[in-house]
Amino acid sequence: MDVNNVNLEVVSGMASQFPTTGLVEVAFAGKSNVGKSSLLNTMVNRKALARTSSQPGKTQTINFYNVEDKLYLVDLPGYGYAKVSMEERKRWGEFIETYLHERIQLKLIVLLIDIRHSPGELDQMMYKWMKHHGFPMIVVATKMDKLKRSQVGKHIAMVRKGLGMNAEDICIPFSSITKQGRDEIWEILDQTLSL
Numbered sequence: 001m002d003v004n005n006v007n008l009e010v011v012s013g014m015a016s017q018f019p020t021t022g023l024v025e026v027a028f029a030g031k032s033n034v035g036k037s038s039l040l041n042t043m044v045n046r047k048a049l050a051r052t053s054s055q056p057g058k059t060q061t062i063n064f065y066n067v068e069d070k071l072y073l074v075d076l077p078g079y080g081y082a083k084v085s086m087e088e089r090k091r092w093g094e095f096i097e098t099y100l101h102e103r104i105q106l107k108l109i110v111l112l113i114d115i116r117h118s119p120g121e122l123d124q125m126m127y128k129w130m131k132h133h134g135f136p137m138i139v140v141a142t143k144m145d146k147l148k149r150s151q152v153g154k155h156i157a158m159v160r161k162g163l164g165m166n167a168e169d170i171c172i173p174f175s176s177i178t179k180q181g182r183d184e185i186w187e188i189l190d191q192t193l194s195l
């Protein structure tokens with residue numbers, strides 16, 4: 001898709017603030033600092049629309065980016081940030097769960113995993129939980145520019161195995177630096193959403 005118009009339409013801290021336009025949605029989930037905001041920016045050809053941070057754990061809101069009045073890209077708060085209290089963690093879990101369960105317009109979840117490391121326990125939990133509930137999802141393995149090209153295949157296999165992905169499940173290597181993987185992800189969105 002050609003993206004010219006995109007804007008952060010809704011920043012929500014509670015479900016009553018979610019948009020009511022009915023546009024289809026694609027949500028980005030993953031550990032804090034895995035590269036969700038960077039992926040979002042790359043998808044819409046913007047440098048700093050979604051704010052990226054080298055300090056993890058900042059975003060606790062669910063942010064809806066309106067793309068061409070055709071869909072929302074939805075930036076979910078990252079999980080696994082050590083310096084949050086149990087109380088905050090619980091609130092985070094409930095908020096995300098509410099979002100995932102309530103949105104009938106949610107057509108695809110993109111789960112981000114850092115290509116350099118084996119998926120952690122929280123990644124595995126997230127993946128299993130989403131699979132269990134039957135959400136359509138793909139995995140994007142971020143920061144592939146940090147690996148030698150010759151290492152990419154091995155690391156994708158590691159991510160797939162770590163999450164217990166089936167052969168037909170999709171896992172795309174991606175870099176927000178080189179933009180590798182961007183077109184492939186858009187192709188999947190175009191197909192899934194019939195844009």
Ligand SMILES: Nc1nc2c(ncn2[C@@H]2O[C@H](COP(=O)(O)OP(=O)(O)O)[C@@H](O)[C@H]2O)c(=O)[nH]1
Binds near residue numbers: 037
């Ligand atoms: N080398 C490299 N760094 C990345 C990539 N994606 C994100 N980063 C960096 O990782 C940090 C966290 O990225 P961010 O998008 O804010 O992660 P978020 O917390 O998941 O939204 C930032 O310093 C980004 O510049 C990537 O593909 N390659």
Ligand SMILES: [Mg+2]
Binds near residue numbers: 036052053059
């Ligand atoms: Mg972010």
